[in-house]
Amino acid sequence: MRRTHEERVLLVLREQGALSRNQIARAIGLSRTTLSEITGSLLQRGAIVVIDTDAADREGSGRPAERLALDPASGQFMGVDFGHRRVHVVVADASHEIVASGSDRYEDRIDWPTRLEVAFGLLERLSAQFGVHYGALQGVGIGIPGPYSGKPGVRGFPSHRAAADGFHEASVDEAFGERLGAPVIVDNNTRLAALAEATFGGKAIEDLLYVRLSDGVGGGLVVGGRLVSGSAGLAGELGHVTVRQDGSPCRCGKHGCLETIASAPAILAACRAAGLAVDTLDDLATAVARSHPVADRVLRDASTALGQVLAAVGMALNPAEIVIGGEITRIAPVLVQQAAATVRYGLFPGAASPGVRTAYLSDDDGALGALAAVFHSSPLLAGYPATPAPARLRPTATQGVADGRAH
Amino acid sequence: MRRTHEERVLLVLREQGALSRNQIARAIGLSRTTLSEITGSLLQRGAIVVIDTDAADREGSGRPAERLALDPASGQFMGVDFGHRRVHVVVADASHEIVASGSDRYEDRIDWPTRLEVAFGLLERLSAQFGVHYGALQGVGIGIPGPYSGKPGVRGFPSHRAAADGFHEASVDEAFGERLGAPVIVDNNTRLAALAEATFGGKAIEDLLYVRLSDGVGGGLVVGGRLVSGSAGLAGELGHVTVRQDGSPCRCGKHGCLETIASAPAILAACRAAGLAVDTLDDLATAVARSHPVADRVLRDASTALGQVLAAVGMALNPAEIVIGGEITRIAPVLVQQAAATVRYGLFPGAASPGVRTAYLSDDDGALGALAAVFHSSPLLAGYPATPAPARLRPTATQGVADGRAH
Structure with missing residues (x-):
């Protein structure tokens, strides 16, 4: 009320x-x-x-x-992206202009109460640095790693008790909702990236298939203009489609998953196994620039496997666009070109093939994906139950230097 | 007005x-x-x-x-299923009870104006036989073979001029809308079967993956409670996912499609190639009853291929249920059992697997699927533009004996 x-x-x-x-x-x-x-x-x-x-x-x-x-400086919408090692925040005003943006790091795999503390510290810092306020927030979109069911509450987190901050049995959405007094949308960050790709590229794409090649391989589906969660929050896990029945063991417990062939670490490992000394993506970039035959073969193998999975799922979903993201696609565009060729071959001859393209947004743009979810879901926010706004978030002092990029 | x-x-x-x-x-x-x-x-x-x-x-x-x-006998909803060789019609009253049902045959691949004539003749016959009238129809659902985009008008049909009946440039939805003065929903009949499986089985299933093994292999997806059409009306074509890169040629122009392995004709052909004389599904039923090793091996191969496709698409969509239809699944339940095992193996270890089951509805129940679409889509019908109802459909005389089954 x-x-x-x-x-x-x-x-x-x-x-x-x-x-x-x-x-x-x-x-x-x-x-x-x-x-x-x-x-x-x-x-x-x-x-x-x-x-x-x-x-x-x-x-x-x-x-x-x-x-x-x-207040023209009042943030109306917020996007938050929790990665494994950092949180990134963007704040947009009522006209969807970005008015503040920044990130802070935390240790890999640190507990959620600590991540939340880092995030709230970042919000205070952004408030001071950019002069934005959060009193009129219409919605907060939050991307998290790992599966999310789309149902209220956050799945997949162990419950934590936090000594310092007084909250316990924390869930991300409740913590943000209580802190900011605004409706909160939480979803898997790769899935939100899919939604961002469907909505940020000029005209909205109703049916889009998104895959990201990163430390792992994840994905997201937009069907009929809506993000697909699946019955247990597991939709879009393209990285764990079996590609080779007799393939390498995967961290998921199966063998021969796409992730064991097309993730960035898998591609680097396959190059090293073939005698090409590459430890980092920069090394791979050098090898690609030299057209090294090992790099070329490994990348073609990976993109063929990727294309087979995209063609199978594409045959089921008939998307208008297939989008491939991840830093490695910028280093090795052949990944996208070869996957596109495999997709075209795997779909109906004669029928219009979906466009296959590199993602607009980089891996660091997860917060923009979360923001896209808030913009996209604004009608849903009408049903948000009222939360008392404790207004605990007041700008105090600059606690660090935000990265300051304003898109 | x-x-x-x-x-x-x-x-x-x-x-x-x-x-x-x-x-x-x-x-x-x-x-x-x-x-x-x-x-x-x-x-x-x-x-x-x-x-x-x-x-x-x-x-x-x-x-x-x-x-x-x-009129208590006034039909309120109609489901129509056009197969390759017959049209089947069911009529339900306002309480969703089936009040009339029947079918009529036509020649394989006959033109659409003739199919429509057969269908309209059947409607008159049902009206006379069951005493139902179509003046208060709230909606007509129509299943057709082949792709359908979900957009207004019927795709994939050549235009015909019909001499006898006075309609020309006919499309199925326009012809029925004009004839009955009621809103019409048209979609691919396999896709409508998917919707029926999601809604007829007691509680509604929000996320369901459906595949039918028949003369071909088709499928349909229900995602978030909605039937998926895809960007060009081609969603759900699971039969043309590539399973073996070096497989047999498929009628679609590719090689090694699931349909070349798991359709009823493909299974019979594989049995014959291995020396088992089976010409019909009845022959196959006999071989299955005798536990013939060739039939057993061919069916296991087919269901493993089927399971791999269902697992790949299931990983992307995370459905609550996977449903396998087609007469052959009743003859050879091992098809469903083995596919279920392959699906379980192909999805995340530890995560809840979707239920894999045989379809409730048989291949002859397509009209019930079309009826499900009308029940399901009734809010959509509100936006239906008014059509003058020419009331050309008057019961004349019994023109044949309808099959009379009332579900």
């Missing part, structure tokens, strides 16, 4: 510009007393500001009334 | 039972003159009937007024 009133205040200010408290109260049919409580909370949280008084407009002799307006 | 008035008349009769014309006019706020035109049309089309007069209820001495009611 409280949140509904807040939203109506923000809406009338967005539509009508600066207004006095009396004007707002009349516009949305609230008592002056109730309205003052709401504007007090919004002012305290930085969602709105006092910009002037109505002294110039008014006749008569009463005390001039303050006029309130939306 | 006219159709809206008709719907309101039908709705008030459905909700309030028998009413006089004056009562109906008052209930929906129409003039007595306008209402009489509408009830006249509905009476003529058999959607409503005169059941008695209000003589018993009324005081005073005026002429008793007729009371009108929905």
